[in-house]
Amino acid sequence: MTRVIARACANIALLKYWGKFSRSGNLPATPSISLCLDKLSTTTTVSSIPGNEDLFHINGKKISGESLDRLRDFLDLWRRKRLVSGAFRVDSVNRFPTASGLASSSSGYAALCLALAAHSRKRLKFNELVTLARIGSGSAARSIVGGMAAMTAGKGSRVLGLASAADIPWGMVIALVNARPKTISSREGMKLSAISSSYYRNWLLCGRRQFKEMLAAIRIFDLTKTGEIMEGNTLAMHACMLTTAPPLIYWEPATINLIKACREWRRGNLETYFTIDAGPHVAFLARLSDLESVKARAKKIEGVTGVISCKAGGPAEVISCS
Numbered sequence: 569m570t571r572v573i574a575r576a577c578a579n580i581a582l583l584k585y586w587g588k589f590s591r592s593g594n595l596p597a598t599p600s601i602s603l604c605l606d607k608l609s610t611t612t613t614v615s616s617i618p619g620n621e622d623l624f625h626i627n628g629k630k631i632s633g634e635s636l637d638r639l640r641d642f643l644d645l646w647r648r649k650r651l652v653s654g655a656f657r658v659d660s661v662n663r664f665p666t667a668s669g670l671a672s673s674s675s676g677y678a679a680l681c682l683a684l685a686a687h688s689r690k691r692l693k694f695n696e697l698v699t700l701a702r703i704g705s706g707s708a709a710r711s712i713v714g715g716m717a718a719m720t721a722g723k724g725s726r727v728l729g730l731a732s733a734a735d736i737p738w739g740m741v742i743a744l745v746n747a748r749p750k751t752i753s754s755r756e757g758m759k760l761s762a763i764s765s766s767y768y769r770n771w772l773l774c775g776r777r778q779f780k781e782m783l784a785a786i787r788i789f790d791l792t793k794t795g796e797i798m799e800g801n802t803l804a805m806h807a808c809m810l811t812t813a814p815p816l817i818y819w820e821p822a823t824i825n826l827i828k829a830c831r832e833w834r835r836g837n838l839e840t841y842f843t844i845d846a847g848p849h850v851a852f853l854a855r856l857s858d859l860e861s862v863k864a865r866a867k868k869i870e871g872v873t874g875v876i877s878c879k880a881g882g883p884a885e886v887i888s889c890s
């Protein structure tokens with residue numbers, strides 16, 4: 569095999585992973601639940617190349633710095649485990665803004681894992697693949713399965729598929745807010761929260777309790793309950809981020825405009841709920857039949873630079889091998 573193309577959808581967490589149980593194995597300290605989104609996809613081409621230096625391009629640009637070191641370490645891990653050998657050229661193309669809090673690492677590492685697995689001479693089991701994806705980026709493990717997925721916390725962290733894309737009656741509208749690449753990555757940010765935020769302990773307790781509650785709500789696709797827990801969880805994570813040293817302030821004025829608008833829309837009987845990752849954008853969860861209304865309203869909010877309406881996305885897949 570010399571060239572493999574794989575694709576994965578990014579996922580947005582309804583219940584967030586923020587904090588590590590242990591750095592080795594990149595094990596999460598909080599359980600999480602996510603929805604993969606069909607319009608936020610990454611297509612990654614992995615080609616074997618001569619020599620011993622890997623090359624990485626994201627959206628046609630050669631990458632450098634921290635992202636490059638992380639990707640190199642990741643390929644070294646696959647080589648150390650003797651899953652692949654030799655050097656690779658990796659070309660990753662995102663259909664959405666990169667590294668701005670829009671979960672590009674979830675789809676990026678999931679697509680990369682599938683492509684490397686196809687290059688590998690060994691047949692990887694689901695759990696091995698998910699573990700490798702999680703080492704690349706915690707949220708990537710959830711993009712491997714697609715649809716709605718859960719990732720448990722701690723030593724025996726597992727990924728479970730909760731619902732496949734075709735069965736999910738909800739979608740998300742992403743309202744984009746002036747997206748500049750972030751200065752502190754999620755990986756770095758959560759390390760800082762654990763050592764400095766006085767809310768960190770409470771955040772961990774809150775995540776554990778909300779995980780059980782959200783699983784029960786999703787089982788019967790109860791949007792009201794799921795949405796209420798999701799908003800509470802988002803605000804708890806941002807409270808933890810804000811009280812980190814240095815403070816992790818990902819919001820922009822438009823982020824707050826969108827939170828307020830969401831509550832107003834609900835009062836007017838448009839049932840939708842907000843969530844925000846480590847960035848300024850706001851994602852709204854709603855029934856499929858309400859996505860167009862949410863999109864039309866979000867577009868009009870001051871400071872919004874674009875809106876993307878998404879249905880649930882499927883699992884990561886290999887598109888071609890040659």
Ligand code: PMV
Nearest residue numbers: 581584585705706707754846
């Ligand atoms: O997987 P990472 O290292 O990009 O961290 C993800 C962190 C959040 O997006 C804020 C929450 C989540 O569970 O996706």
